[in-house]
Amino acid sequence: MQFGVNHLGHFLLTHLLLGLLKSSAPSRIVVVSSKLYKYGEINFDDLNSEKSYSRSSAYSRSKLANILFTRELARRLEGTGVTVNVLHPGIVRTNLGRHINIPVLVKPLFNVVSWAFFKSPAEGAQTSVYLASSPEVEGVSGKYFGDCKEEELLPKAMDDLVGRKLWDISEVMVGLIR
Template identity: 45%
Template sequence: MNEKIALITGANSGMGLATTIEIANTGATVIMLCRNKQRGETALKTAKQQSGSENIELMICDLGSLESIRTFVSLFKEKYNKLDILINNAGVMSLKRELTSDGFEMQLGINHLGHFLLTNLLLEHLKNAKEARIINVSSGAHKIGKIDLQDPFLTKRYGLMKGYAQSKLANILFTKELSKKLKNTNITVNALHPGAVATNIGVNRKTGFGKNLIKLLKPFFLSPEEGASTAVYLATSDEVKDTTGEYFYKKKIALVSKIAEDNELSKTLWTWSEKQVFLTPKSDAKL
């Protein structure tokens, strides 16, 4: 792993930070992708202390902003000529309907569309690696999810779990479709359910609302380290180096909902997503 470069989104806390530390422990160079510079710098210090590695770098990107994602990718490409591991870990839950800077419903905008654009823009660098892996952190909540492309941003009837489950289902459909598009390449793509983990995912990004609830629930949930174990396994284990298009739970392939297996839906979602993030053949590297 010494020559490998890993990029982890949402790396400043919870599973993202735990994943950073574990991957850094393997000797890989790790880029922590964080939205907030101050929190990111604190997490970077923690990661270096706990891993004993100096090969960890902080880079800033807001997955709720298409402009921020494009700016980050440009900076990343100036500095690195390849990417071996991409862990799309960042996620949000929103009690009330909120919008990203581009007008997307927050959960679908960050959990799916932000990672969709980021991944596509980094494909060229992933192909430059000898063997590359993309890991998408989804959730068992996908099983109650539906994709409503008539009202994807839930303008008519919003619900926290409705929006969250939709975004996590989108993660799996994206994984399935991308694995097909990358067939016969050096890149594998897999999704996972980390289990019920006590993280800051439900804490409001602006106000911090929800922190006290997380503290109360912590004793009943997995630790971030336990939650990160499957992502680390998918990123580093030789056992899964040729596995692609699957959904994992506790380091084993797990069943997904019937909707998550819908090939036509995955194609439709892909086309819709391309339009939303303005992914065009002229300006971006295509599959």
């Protein structure tokens, strides 16, 4: 489910919009990932975590897939006037963690910590807005950003062979190719 929602759904939606994006060029695609990609591994023998499931591993894998997808899509879109970049929004105070079991006695402390150290939704959206609209990144493609600045990626997130293989498998998984 996590791989499907976090990677395959975005992969398919982007594919379905590519014609419009190309005809509307210059246009931009912004992909949201997470620094937790660092803990992910692309296991082609178990992409859907059917053999072995860990919530955190599946999430990290899907976020690594977002980055590999972005880099491969940027390569495929060279010269079209469509750019694609990926970002880490930071740790943002949203209700996405509502399913995490936090003991009742710890919850007030967690809420104080989150207000002190997590970004507000508006702050968390800043890099997305920057990548979608700033003249500073016009023509920039295939890069990873955090806090409106380009950041370095780990080598596993820049593995072009894994990115191409993931692309090919994703096309099959979403039914674009048989």
